[in-house]
Amino acid sequence: MAGQWLQWVRGVVTVHIRGGQPERLVNRALEGGLELSSIRWTSDGKLEFELSVGDYFRLRPFLKETGCRAHVARREGMPFWLVRVEKRKFFALGIGLFFIGIYLLSSLVWSVEVKGNVKLSEEQILAAAKSEGIFPLQWSFRLKDKDVLAKELVTDLPGTTWVGVEKKGTRVIIQVVESTEAEKADPQSPRHLVASNDAVVTEIYTEKGRPVVKKNMKVKKGQTLISGTIGGGDYTQTVVAKGSVRGLVWYEYNVASPLTQEVKVYTGEKKTKWYAVIGNRALQVSGYGKNPFGTSENVVVEEKASWRGLQLPFGRLKKTIMEVRTDVRQLTEEEAKHNAILQAKANVMVNAGKDAVILKEIVLHEETDNGKVYMKVLFEVEQSIVEEMPLVQMQGE
Template sequence: MDATWMQWLRGYVAVTIRGQETERLVNEALADGLRLWSIRRTKEGELLGYVVLGDFFRLRPLLKRTGCRVHVRERLGMPFWLQRMRKRVFFAAGLVLFFVGMYLLSSLVWSIDVQGNDKLSEEQILQAAKAEGLYPFQWSFRLEDSSVLSRHLAQKLPGAAWIGVEKRGTHVTIRIVESATPEPKAPLNPRHLVASTDAVVTKVMAESGNPVVRPNMKVKQGDVLISGLLGDAANGKAVVAKGEVKGIVWHEYDIVSPLTRTTKVYTGNKKVIWYGVAGGRGLQVSGFGKIPFAMYERVTEEERAAWRTLKLPFGRMKETIMEVKMQQQTVSVEEAKAEGIEQAKADLLAKVGPGAQVLAENILHEKTDNGKVYLKVFFEVDQSIVKERPLVQMQGD
């Protein structure tokens, strides 16, 4: 595992332990409270690991008792870093000033973004925020907690149902959800519900209007399913037909499914870059040079320095660059067919709308050519088959 911030501040060394009783040495060191970690054995029987600088000198009596020898492979942490920096005083001073300056700059609010407002003007929202002490170039530590700011802004802006305030670095976002005022709905004109396609009816549920079809009936596109006319010609009444009619519909699909798949795999090669971070800004301190991979992905992990439970406004960030390559994978004809049919089903169900169900499938034609499987498939789908047609249009037909 990586060293903690406290271990880095105190300094630690990477060591190699040689001897006949290396395990005894490690056990006694741990029993005495020495801080060792990432201990592993090499093929030559040596032990590699890390030890805090202060505990390194406490190893001497244990080395004498066990007859082991220790070799320092690398010196790490702030004490050694400062020792190297002594030769570059101006650089070190500039680095400190840089972090101090970055911290001060990051403690200011540089910009405020307003999102979600439509009826409320941005100027009105920013004026309310300014009255609460939230405005550009304000010190972050002088701001109220986000929840308090949100509550106070909601009180000042009665047209908002909810207000959220989010601060990220030097940027503040105010999100508004305005109070909804329902618009009056225009009255619907009388209408029929007619068949949108040829089908065999499976379900009829009429909320209003007169159902004129029943399950197992065949209908053609345009046939009336639920009529908007109630009663006879003498005492008739036109209404807005509402309801649900489902039916079995047949869909023909041409499917092309390749026999090779291109997948992304990790090679295990990686490069690690470390940054010093303060106030949302970073300065690279290791891992310089070009990235030696043609294709790669980046993964970042940020650690903030802490003292007990207090999070400090600076830290470090580890960026791991992992090499990837594209690999060709061959699948069987049956696998390619299954994947192609499943993809076609998903596309079909997305197209015909919610509540649809594929009842059956029938492969009409199949061939394999040039590394691909070609299929012509007939799907039997239970789906909604209604569409609206104004009653005036029907009477004019």
């Protein structure tokens, strides 16, 4: 690799040899200390090889000696590049200014992001960061060491236990960890746990209080499951009953499902708009005109420029407008029934709670009329059947 780089710096020419004694020329040049490489015959019978610019000028005596003529087919390397640059001064200046501009843009902070804050507002954190020199369009080299910034931000932001500062390309990310105070438990009044539904008890766990039902017992809505009254006689006391009770509950639903279904279809027609993005601004550069489609969806893809792992504050944005239409699909009765069951199950889970389990489903009645399937469905669900009832509302206890 180092040899190739040195060769490029010295400059390399590819030479075609015509006439005379080409083989003798190669031998005499090598004996004379010239470095020839990539020696080969071309398809049109010419001898070709590569050598440095310096050796090319030393080749002339050997050409005269062997009666050969040399033609330079290709020039590569820094000497020739410098000659081209000399002829295109303004182009070279533009290239130089371009790279200088990229370096300067990548040396700026373009955005400051805040993560992890809950109690503290983002405005409050950004204000503290600005007082420590962290703000958009700040030079990266003017920022303090990240450990120093973290300590100073912890001091500036009461209620934080740790602040991390990280620079990723042109972004600065401030990660905040807020101090947590133990929440004071609200004082609770003595209570019973009672049944929220008519059910058959499948499981009971008492943490505090007195259980008054057992597994496989039928209970009515409002019936006491775990009593907040313990002891007896002069030793009776009331407590906050705690525990869990699960039971089998039955839900009956009447649902209707249409025999047709609307389906969204992409037609394949689309229109593309391109935007140049600089910072938080986008300038449209192509795809002008109104949306030609009656119904459409937009797909937006943004590509940020990067250089040596740094994300630069400019790029391009592609917005694709895709035409869609709505088709009506005819369903079979089985598909409509399936949709009706799913709809009923969704209603069950909303009423029974996220920890509920549907054990059985029984179709009690079904009929098809006016383009719809009507069904009456009974579900057997195992769920929590506990709700709280303050003791003050339980008269006679």
